[in-house]
Amino acid sequence: MNETGRPQDFPLSNPRADRVKDVAKLAGRPARLKRGHFLTEGPQAVREALKLHQQRVAAGATGVVTEVFASDSCLDRFPELVELSQGVNSRLATDEVLAAMADTVNPQGIIAVCRFVDVPLGEVLDAGPRLIAVLCQVRDPGNAGTVLRAADSAGADAVVLTASSVDIYNPKAVRSTAGSLFHLPVVLGADIGELAAACRDRGIGILAADGYGPLNLDNLQDENARRRLTGEGAESAYALERPTAWLFGNEAQGLSEEELALADHRVAVPVYGSAESLNLGTAATVCLYASARSQQVPAAVSS
Numbered sequence: 529m530n531e532t533g534r535p536q537d538f539p540l541s542n543p544r545a546d547r548v549k550d551v552a553k554l555a556g557r558p559a560r561l562k563r564g565h566f567l568t569e570g571p572q573a574v575r576e577a578l579k580l581h582q583q584r585v586a587a588g589a590t591g592v593v594t595e596v597f598a599s600d601s602c603l604d605r606f607p608e609l610v611e612l613s614q615g616v617n618s619r620l621a622t623d624e625v626l627a628a629m630a631d632t633v634n635p636q637g638i639i640a641v642c643r644f645v646d647v648p649l650g651e652v653l654d655a656g657p658r659l660i661a662v663l664c665q666v667r668d669p670g671n672a673g674t675v676l677r678a679a680d681s682a683g684a685d686a687v688v689l690t691a692s693s694v695d696i697y698n699p700k701a702v703r704s705t706a707g708s709l710f711h712l713p714v715v716l717g718a719d720i721g722e723l724a725a726a727c728r729d730r731g732i733g734i735l736a737a738d739g740y741g742p743l744n745l746d747n748l749q750d751e752n753a754r755r756r757l758t759g760e761g762a763e764s765a766y767a768l769e770r771p772t773a774w775l776f777g778n779e780a781q782g783l784s785e786e787e788l789a790l791a792d793h794r795v796a797v798p799v800y801g802s803a804e805s806l807n808l809g810t811a812a813t814v815c816l817y818a819s820a821r822s823q824q825v826p827a828a829v830s831s
Contacts, residue, residue: 539620543628576707602637631699657685673704741794768822
């Protein structure tokens, strides 16, 4: 670092240097698994990674970010990244070097090398979660990242990816989370049967997002609203305010029969127009917000 707090004055300039190639290999799964590291690209995602890093270091834990490579122009535009990078191994790099490291065609001027951040399933469940998004054999990295971002926005307590789901550390998946990967716990490689049993043991309900489900999500929300706000009307089929794990299935096949059988209810998001169905990210967002809204609204006190 120089007197301004920025990385050293002489930037990495050779895109064929061994260190550059070594970082670029993290775009591939074998290198990620071998090293336990992954790439984070762009000011927004790197900012969130650095925030988590500083929080963990302040708490006496191991940090998340091991290296940062940034262009001078990026640090000019986002000076807060300089402060957040204090104590992290940081280097200036030319645009050519960043392009050689990055997975994108047009990198955004900054790349961080991060340690894996996933946690064990038991750690999530023992924390008493209220809302969990479960991705069952979801293979598309963009979809997985989008659902993780939606779960973060809805205030979910965790995202769980079952075995055979995409690697969340895939560069496209990381970009799709827009930094949300560093905001909430993520569990990888979970066994769906074990997860369902553990949820039931802890009183966590399980809902399956299923386009052919007998429960209509809009109707379910209406029933819950009447019951909670007025105390009138029949008991709803499922109390959306209770702790819930939502199951979301594979993009092409949806949830398997075995996965559907593990749920307490199969719930359909109604389609009022001519579209055949909603895509995974949109459906997950609607479902998670339905639970989040019910969990946020206090029950009315009868007068």
